[in-house]
Amino acid sequence: MDTVYVIKIGGNIIDDEQKLAAFLNEFARVKAKKILVHGGGKLATRLAEQMNIPQQLVEGRRITDAETLKVVTMVYAGFINKSIVARLQAAGTNAMGLSGADGNAVLAHKRVHPTIDFGFAGDIDSVNASLLTALLEQDITLVMAPITHDQKGQLLNTNADTIAQELAKALSVHYKVHLIYSFEKSGVLRHAEDETSLIPQINAASYKQLKEDGAVFAGMIPKLDNAFAALNSGVERVIIGKAENLHALIDGTTGTTIVNE
Amino acid sequence: MDTVYVIKIGGNIIDDEQKLAAFLNEFARVKAKKILVHGGGKLATRLAEQMNIPQQLVEGRRITDAETLKVVTMVYAGFINKSIVARLQAAGTNAMGLSGADGNAVLAHKRVHPTIDFGFAGDIDSVNASLLTALLEQDITLVMAPITHDQKGQLLNTNADTIAQELAKALSVHYKVHLIYSFEKSGVLRHAEDETSLIPQINAASYKQLKEDGAVFAGMIPKLDNAFAALNSGVERVIIGKAENLHALIDGTTGTTIVNE
Numbered sequence: 001m002d003t004v005y006v007i008k009i010g011g012n013i014i015d016d017e018q019k020l021a022a023f024l025n026e027f028a029r030v031k032a033k034k035i036l037v038h039g040g041g042k043l044a045t046r047l048a049e050q051m052n053i054p055q056q057l058v059e060g061r062r063i064t065d066a067e068t069l070k071v072v073t074m075v076y077a078g079f080i081n082k083s084i085v086a087r088l089q090a091a092g093t094n095a096m097g098l099s100g101a102d103g104n105a106v107l108a109h110k111r112v113h114p115t116i117d118f119g120f121a122g123d124i125d126s127v128n129a130s131l132l133t134a135l136l137e138q139d140i141t142l143v144m145a146p147i148t149h150d151q152k153g154q155l156l157n158t159n160a161d162t163i164a165q166e167l168a169k170a171l172s173v174h175y176k177v178h179l180i181y182s183f184e185k186s187g188v189l190r191h192a193e194d195e196t197s198l199i200p201q202i203n204a205a206s207y208k209q210l211k212e213d214g215a216v217f218a219g220m221i222p223k224l225d226n227a228f229a230a231l232n233s234g235v236e237r238v239i240i241g242k243a244e245n246l247h248a249l250i251d252g253t254t255g256t257t258i259v260n261e
Numbered sequence: 262m263d264t265v266y267v268i269k270i271g272g273n274i275i276d277d278e279q280k281l282a283a284f285l286n287e288f289a290r291v292k293a294k295k296i297l298v299h300g301g302g303k304l305a306t307r308l309a310e311q312m313n314i315p316q317q318l319v320e321g322r323r324i325t326d327a328e329t330l331k332v333v334t335m336v337y338a339g340f341i342n343k344s345i346v347a348r349l350q351a352a353g354t355n356a357m358g359l360s361g362a363d364g365n366a367v368l369a370h371k372r373v374h375p376t377i378d379f380g381f382a383g384d385i386d387s388v389n390a391s392l393l394t395a396l397l398e399q400d401i402t403l404v405m406a407p408i409t410h411d412q413k414g415q416l417l418n419t420n421a422d423t424i425a426q427e428l429a430k431a432l433s434v435h436y437k438v439h440l441i442y443s444f445e446k447s448g449v450l451r452h453a454e455d456e457t458s459l460i461p462q463i464n465a466a467s468y469k470q471l472k473e474d475g476a477v478f479a480g481m482i483p484k485l486d487n488a489f490a491a492l493n494s495g496v497e498r499v500i501i502g503k504a505e506n507l508h509a510l511i512d513g514t515t516g517t518t519i520v521n522e
Binding site: 047050051052070073074075076077078079081082083085086087089090094095096097098099101102103104134138140147149151152153154155 | 308311312313331334335336337338339340342343344346347348350351355356357358359360362363364365395399401408410412413414415416
C-alpha cells in the first residue's frame, strides 16, 4: 500500500504571508501522494465587513447565511485555493484545487440542529474515494477547499478539520493514510500557553485522563475526538503540530502523535 | 474519434439567474463529452465597487491590478465556477471546475504590450491536453474559469473566448471538437439590433466581404477571427448563437455556423 499524507493547515498560517510561503515550500518537498486541506483564516471575515454583510454569531458559532456562503465560496474555493495551487505549481508540485462539489468529491447535507439554524453549514455524508484515488494515481496533489455540496445544487460551508478527517478515513481503504493537523502551536500542550509542555504522544487511555484533569483545552477536544475517530476507521497515524515543522512532524520527531493503544 | 463540445457562455447569461438555470439544464442534457467555459459578468465589477477598488480603464480596456485580480479570482474561480458545478451535479452531470492553474491546465504569460500595462492579464502559451483528455475519458464534464497562471506562482485574468478557442484547438488532436460561443444574440447579425438579420453561415470569403461592408460590428470581429483560427487548427465546426437555443445550435438549425470553405 502506498502512503498518502492528508495535511490540514489552519487559518493562522493562511493569514501569514511568510508562514504560508514557507509551509507551501515544505509541503511541495513531501515526496509522496498528498492532499492539502485548507481553512479560511480572517480573509472571509474581512471581506464580509467590506461588503457590509453582518456576521451572525449564535452561542459563539458563526451562522452561514446566503450572503456569507457567497463570501466563503469566493474566498476559500476562489482566492485561497487558486493562490495555493499556483504557488505549488511554481514549486514543481502538480496541484489541483477542488471543492466538495467538483467531481462530487465530498457530499454533505445542511446541518440539522434542534434549536440553532446554522444556515448553509454542511455535515459530511460521503467522500468520493474513487475520484480522489484516480487523481492521486495520476500524481496530482489535491488542494481541498472547505466548501461541499448536497448534490441538489446547494453549496455548503464545511469545517476543514472534519473534511481532512473524512478524506483520510475514505482513503485508508486504498492507502496507508497519515493525517496531519498543522497549525500555529507545537502540538497538544498540557498548558495552553506553554510551548514546552508538549505532549509527544496520546493514546485512548491518556486522553481520558487528560480530559478528566482538564489539561486539554476546549479548542483541542474536537481535534482529538476527530483524531481517534480517524484511527478507529483505519487511518494509520494522526499527528498534530506546528506547520513550520512539517517534515519533522512527518518524521515523528516533533508534534503530538495520536495512537489508539 | 469521439466528439467534444467546448461551449462558452457569455457574461449576460451568468448575470441572469433564470437564463443561467435554463442554460445549465440544457447543457446537462448534451449527451457527449463537454467543457463549459464561463466568463464573469457584472458580479466582479459590483464586488470591486463594494470593496472600493477603483477600476482602471485604458483605451476602453480594463486593467487587472493586484486587487482586481483578487476580485476576479474570487468571483470567477470561486463563486461562479462552484455555483455552476453544484447545479450541474444536481442536474446529473458529473462536473469538475478548473482554473488554468489546476493541474497546470492552461499556462499563460503576463501580457506584453508596447504602451499599455494591462496588469495581471494573461495571454495563453499552452493547454494541458493530456490532463483534459484524462478527465474527459473519466466522463467528467469540465467547467473552466477564465483564470490562468504563469507556472511561477502568478494567477492571470484571461479572456474566456480565447480560453475556449485554445481548449478546442488543443483537444482537436484527440477529438472532433465543436466550439460553440453562446451569448444573448441569435448569432452573427447583419444589423446589430435586428435579430431577423441572422447570417446562418460564414466562410472565409464571405467574412472578408462582411468586414469590407462594415456589416459585422466591432465586438464580433475578435470572435470571428478566433473562430477562423480555431478552424485552421483542426476544430471541426464553430457555432455562434443564443444560449437559450443550445440544442438547436448543436443541431445546426439556428445560430451562425463558421466554416473555412
